[in-house]
Amino acid sequence: MRTGSMRVAEISLPAIRQNVAHVRDLTGGAVIVVVKADGYGHGASIVAEAALAGGAAMIATADLEEALALREAGIEAPILCWLHGVRVDFADAVAAGIEIGVSHVQQLEALADAARRVGRGATAQLKIDTGLSRNGAAPDEWRTLFTRAAELSREGLVRVRGIFSHLANAGDENDRAQAARFDEAIAMLREAGIDPELQHLAASAATLSSPHLRYNAVRVGIAAYGLSPFADKTSAQLGLVPAMTLRSEIVALRGVPAGTGVSYGFNHVCETATTLALVPMGYADGMPRALNGAGAWVTVAGEPRPIVGRIGMDQFIVDVGPLAGRVGLGEPVVLFGDPELGHPPVEIWAGLMRTINYEIVSGIGPRVLRVAADGSEA
Incomplete structure (x- = not known):
């Protein structure tokens, strides 16, 4: 960053x-x-x-x-x-x-x-x-x-x-x-x-x-x-460009064997040996805890990877699986952004939460630093 x-x-x-x-x-x-x-x-x-x-x-x-x-x-x-x-x-x-x-x-x-x-x-x-x-x-x-x-x-x-x-x-x-x-x-x-x-x-x-x-x-x-007010039309279809890209980074990596429980309550158990990445963003930062096990994903090294285990107040876990060896500490993680750039759209969270994109972006917490960017990044 x-x-x-x-x-x-x-x-x-x-x-x-x-x-x-x-x-x-x-x-x-x-x-x-x-x-x-x-x-x-x-x-x-x-x-x-x-x-x-x-x-x-x-x-x-x-x-x-x-x-x-x-x-x-x-x-x-x-x-x-x-x-x-x-x-x-x-x-x-x-x-x-x-x-x-x-x-x-x-x-x-x-x-x-x-x-x-x-x-x-x-x-x-x-x-x-x-x-x-x-x-x-x-x-x-x-x-x-x-x-x-x-x-x-x-x-x-x-x-x-x-x-x-x-x-x-x-x-x-x-x-x-x-x-x-x-x-x-x-x-x-x-x-x-x-x-x-x-x-x-x-x-x-x-x-x-x-x-x-x-x-x-x-x-x-x-x-x-840059977000759509309609459930059946995307930003791109309306000629709009999403302005917010929510980013974090990997702060810990660990390889785990099959059968490893992940986060509170072990509501996710790894079916195979894999690599887990820790990302320092949680429900205190506006990441809904109810995304637990809902199918949400982020992009790591430009590839979609699933959020696994319960989301904590300050952190969540991503199964980086096949990216092991290709990513290290400090690797950027995109939680949502412009889908035209390959990022998850915020509407994924909104859909999983049965709410609207307005609520998701306006709920991003004060610990998240707002940075004005005058260029574009993938």
């Missing part, structure tokens, strides 16, 4: 730039790249810089703390955040020029109060619920919210830059019904006297599959990281 770390998530900057440029070319509108949860586990500031270089118009987070951390990291581009606690103080956000997603009148008043105290106008984007039944103003709140937003805009306290919502991805009919509600909200906001510069409804799935849902901006997360 170039860094000397035993655990590395190598983040391809060219891949992120290419993915964002692909989305921008596909949609022709503004691209908002979501870097919440530490950039879906990729490293928020690493991703933000690469996304902006790829043509992103704005960066987005869930929490205000995440947005402020990006400012502290030197990200000067527009940043939007939209999930707030009831006791939030927006003063630091206003001072840092962070755009606030507002979901109800109470938040709008808190933002206006912060603007008064800071002595600087705030910028907001109004988040509405069109059917996901989650964050965002409900339809019976829209008129009150929009009317008050227009009043505060005329006072110079809050500029409303955009309006947005989130699809439930519950099928085309439901998506179109949500879009119809979104259109109603835009019309109502204009009636209140605000013509929003940005209108965004589509996240990655709709952005890649439904041109009629793109409006004049899209808000992408998983697509920017």
